[in-house]
Amino acid sequence: MGLSRLRAKIKRSHLYTFACLRRTHTAPQNALNLQGPGFSRVVHCNHSQPPEKKSQFYCRNDISTTKYNVVTFLPKALYEQFRRGANIYFLVAACLSASPISPFSPISMIAPLAFVVGLSMAKEALEDWRRFRQDVKVNHRKASVHEGNGVFALKPWQDIVVGDVVKVDKDQFFPADLLFLSSSYEDGICYVETMNLDGETNLKVKRSLEVTMLLYNDESFKDFLGIIRCEDPNPSLYTFVGNFEYEREVHPIEPSQILLRDSKLRNTDFIYGVVIFTGHESKVMQNSTKSPSKRSKIERKMDYIIYLLFTVLILISLVSSAIFSVITRFQTINWWYLKPMQSDVLYDPNNAALAGLSHLVTALILYGYLIPISLYVSIEVVKVLQANLVEQDLHMYHQETGTPARARTSNLNEELGQVDTILSDKTGTLTCNQMDFLKCSIAGVAYGVSSSEVELATAQQMALELEEDQQEGLSNSPTHKVKASISWENVDLETVVTSKDDEAQKATTKGFRFEDVRLMNCNWLKESNPNVLLLYFRILAVCHTAIPELNEETGALTYEAESPDEGAFLAASREFGFEFCKRTQASVFIRENLSPSEQAVEREYKILNLLDFTSKRKRMTVIVRDEEGSLLLMCKGADSIIFDRLSKNGKTYLDATTKHLNEYGENGLRTLALAYRKLDEEEYKAWNNEFQKAKTAVGPDREEVLEELAEKMEKELILVGATAVEDKLQNGVPQCIDKLAQAGLKIWVLTGDKMETAINIGFSCSLLRHGMKQICISIPESDSVTSLDKKAIKEGILNQIINASQMVKLETDPHAAFALIIDGKALAYTLEEDMKHQFLGLAVDCASVICCRVSPKQKALVTRLVKEGTGKTTLGIGDGANDVGMIQEADIGVGISGVEGMQAVMASDFAIAQFRFLERLLVIHGHWCYKRIAEMICYFFYKNIAFGLTIFYFEALTSFSGQSVYDDWYMILFNVVLTSLPVISLGVFEQDVPSEVCLQFPALYQQGPRNLFFDWFRILGWMLNGLFCSLVVFIFNICIFYDQAFRADGRTPDMAVVGTTMFTCIIWAVNCQIALIICHFTWMQYIFIIGSIACWYVVLVLYGMLSPTYSKTAYQILLEVLAPAPMYWLATFLVTVTCNFPYYAHICFQRWKNPLDHHIIREIKHFNMDEVDQRMWKRERSKARQKTSIGFSARVEAKMRNLKQKLQKKQSTLPFMPSPDGNCK
Secondary structure, three states: OHHHHHHHOOOHHHHOOOOOOOOOOOHHHHOOOOOOOOOOEEEEEOOOOOHHHOOOOOOOOOOOOOOOOOOOHHHHHHHHHHOOHHHHHHHHHHHHOOOOOOOOOHHHHHHHHHHHHHHHHHHHHHHHHHHHHHHHHHHOOEEEEEEEOOEEEEEEHHHOOOOOEEEEEOOOEOOOEEEEEEEOOOOOEEEEEOHHHHOOOOOEEEEOOHHHOOOOOHHHHOOOOEEEEEOOOOOOOOOOOEEEEEOOEEEEEOHHHEEOOOOEEEOOOEEEEEEEEOHHHOHHHHOOOOOOOOOOHHHHHHHHHHHHHHHHHHHHHHHHHHHHHHHHHHOHHHOHHHOHHHOOHHHOHHHHHHHHHHHHHHHHHHHHHHOOHHHHHHHHHHHHHHHHHHHOOHHHOEOOOOEOOEEOOOOOOHHHHHEEEEEEOOEOOOEEEEEEEEEEEEOOEEEOOOOOHHHHHHHHHHHHHHHHHHHOOHHHOHHHHHHHOOOHHHHOOOOOOOOHHHHHHHOOEOOEOOOOOOOHHHHHHHOOOHHHHHHHHHHHHHOOOOEEEEOOOOOOEEEEOOOHHHHHHHHHHHHOOEEEEEEOOOEEEEEEOOOOOOOOEEEEEEEEEEEOOOOOOOEEEEEEEOOOOOEEEEEEEOHHHHHOOEOHHHOOOHHHHHHHHHHHHHOOOEEEEEEEEEOOHHHHHHHHHHHHHHHHOOOOOHHHHHHHHHHHHOOOEEEEEEEEEEEEEOOOHHHHHHHHHHOOOEEEEEOOOOHHHHHHHHHHOOOOOOOOEEEEEOOOOOOOOOHHHHHHHHHHHHHHHHHHHHHHHHOOOOOOOEEEEEEHHHHHHHOOOOOHHHHHHHHHHOOEEEEEOOOHHHHHHHHHHHHHHHOOEEEEEEOOHHHHHHHHHOOEEEEEOOOOOOHHHHOOOEEEOOHHHHHHHHHHHHHHHHHHHHHHHHHHHHHHHHHHHHHHHHHHHOOOOOOOOOOHHHHHHHHHHHOHHHHHHHHHHOOOOOHHHHHHOHHHHHHOOOOOOOOHHHHHHHHHHHHHHHHHHHHHHHHHHOOOOOOOOOOOOOHHHHHHHHHHHHHHHHHHHHHHHOOOOOHHHHHHHHHHHHHHHHHHHHHHHOOHHHHHHHOOHHHHHHOOOHHHHHHHHHHHHHHHHHHHHHHHHHHHHOOOHHHHHHHHHHOOHHHHOHHHHHHHHHHOOOOOOOOHHHHHHHHHHHHHHHHHHHHHHOOOOEOOOOOEO
């Protein structure tokens, strides 16, 4: 606690030059004039409802991400169900079934529809209930709110209202948008993490109003009153306009004094704030969009198939009614036994037109089995079971947090197998925001033998290639012997001394994975340049803004740094013997260990000036005075920035350092250059006087003057060395991105981070690599931009896009790859109507796209542009509230259930614990689900066409009398019982290849985006198969039973015998057909297929045993009529074989002449060729990868090309070596 008080006394605002300046001003003169529309909000602080403002109403602080509520569920859910054309048809048919013209009973039409719609609505309600529970969890979080008389009490977030004074403690989220009043620091500073808003994990410095800084405890708010007049709710995260009236003075409010909801308080014990915006009026919620109703491409295409079948249904119904009208008018008169002249209007020869019209309605109901009503409910059941299998996948279970994968909606399972573009957040999604100090270059010497992931992969791949060469018998060739005589060191390949497992065991210090005995345990004193090494370590330990904290449990120091880079540098300096141990307002203290046998000595460095890091400066500088009184300028920053500021005498190590930096870049490491300068006392005093005047000045050119003065001092530097840190991506991210790239997916990164940070992450996860040509589109920083400037900027951006597109098209190098990097300001212009298509065209041509400094709304707009512009399936993935818009706008939204809130998960369609699980979700489950659903739907249409058309054929044979050849109960049971389970098992358990093969052959995934299994060619093929089957069933049975006895006793068949035999043939044919479709048989498939056929005979027996009152013509039809007749069994066999022969011949021919990828793989696995012939298996695996320019493999291949070029150069310089027998080899 004492340390906390001591730390709080540091005026941390004094550390910053650019990020946190408190400008001096006279309050009334600087107050903003807030009049007109858009500035109507008035907040009475510490009084939620003052007497004169009782009518004023602001929204509650609770949030809702659900699709429905109690009132809207029924109408909206019914709309979702009946926007499906098939359901509308069956609703009309169910209503007409109560009329006398219906061929079926009402129950046979109403019951299936009610079952289908009710089950689908229940599923929607269950999924929305889960979202509601997540909302309740957030709304019931607790916050400390002022209740009066200086007393604060805990309240649920949902009960917080506008005007409340809230106290937020360290590491808590802000419950609403707040005006920052005061903090635990006496100068009103606090640190905020805005990961949920803009994706950045670097802490933001916020400052309170100067007039409220003294409100530092609970008692201070006993009599606190004030009025805030400000802008109305809007989605702008980085602007705010308002005034604060306090103690009869008006003070302007700046954006840096606003704390936004879902940001987190860091490195500050507590803050006080006044609530300005609540709930859906807060800026983070203003950036969100309504939860959309998503449908997969297959489901939308299925509607068109339904429309096609509707067209067929209407056509055959019109034909039926027209022919029936003609027959009624001209032929029924001769059918005296029907007494046509005494019949009702439906069969009146004198009113044939009306009879034909009534028959049209009958036909539309009778032929309705062409439209598969059970298709929708079967798909719903299958998707729920598929979602359950996703959730049960142990390979996507995160053991550390106990989090499984979650399918929050099952409507989009098959869409997972058709993704073309992934749009990903960066922070918390790709990275875990941890850096490891891995290598360094000091005085032109490279240190550090630990290997990065890129180095390890490269060495492994080269070893594999050499092993393959040996297996192919090339070891006896002269070329191979020359290769073998050259060590890896001779071609400048970094020596890999440890495996990843060894490194993991040795890495005991967070942020430090460096291994090199030359620098450890004071061994650096034995190096040739110990003075340069000493200076290097001191720069690491001094040049930063971190605060040390003592862990009371362990006694060790931890560092609260603004960025993970600084944390890694401080960890490294401590391990090298230079421990940063204390900071005061004006000094930092370092424990320096200059001898292994002596204790460390504490040295003080007085901080005279600190020029902090900004995205524009790309460097940080401190000016210090050491204990000897020397003035030193220490600087670290991007190598290009530092190198431009070196003196002539400071370039001694430039060439060697540049070489090392290039190597570090190739190996995926983030680099910074370190330099220093000794200052003259008089020069410094003159500069510091100017700098202090500029720092306290007020005016529009203040920032420019400060920049000029910084440039004036940060020159004539002397290069010391460089750092190389490895950005700790989430476990498995590079491998996952590599696999997704090999599967043919494009990956875009949309982040709120600075451009250089995003670029570094791009290199870390192999979206960028050394040698890839970067196209950077940005606009210069400017405080005020006129309309003329905007036009010029827009033209400049358009020219950049046009020139870049031309460069990409003219590129002739087959290995060339381009990366597009654009910032948020430029993106705002490119997303306008007249430019967005040119931007999209350029982005699609690039191997990778990174959008930096983008707002949540821009993320959603980019996602919409890709989705609508390419017409292909998009997937958005993120972990924070700033990703909600992107997740909801994408065709599929995936939320990372991390530690930073649950907003992304609540808005998502699927939730996973780590980005790496996306590999299995797409490449395995997505591929399976797409193929399962596609085959299931095609089979459904096949079997319904095969069944439904036989009714039409019988109608034609019987002069379109409106009489069904099948019993009503046969027709009800056909879809519900007799053919339902096999098709459900197909949709749930089918696997063309096992899961491990999906990962080994990622190109199989492209069957989904290319839509191989659900294109119109395949759909129409299945329909024709159904047409053929229906013709075979009808013609064979009519030919067999039409005019001859079917039993030995001479009994002739009636309509019940023919109908039952035809139905038996259909049951056998369609169930045998699905057996030919299934690739992966389990015991369930056997039971369901055999059981469905057996169930038909059980139904016939049980139904036939009922009284003739109920069974009618089916009384004892199997046991007494059909079973004793060999003709019945022979007809069933002939029809079944004939119906399935064309499909069997088709698949045999296809696998012989034009096999698909999974056919070849299945054959290899079936004959165990993957074990017998390893070379062939590896060759097939290498072919089953999409050509890509991103990912770990592409990066390794690029490095291998460079190494081979170096190897060839080495070979060309080697003399011929004599062999032992004296011959030259």
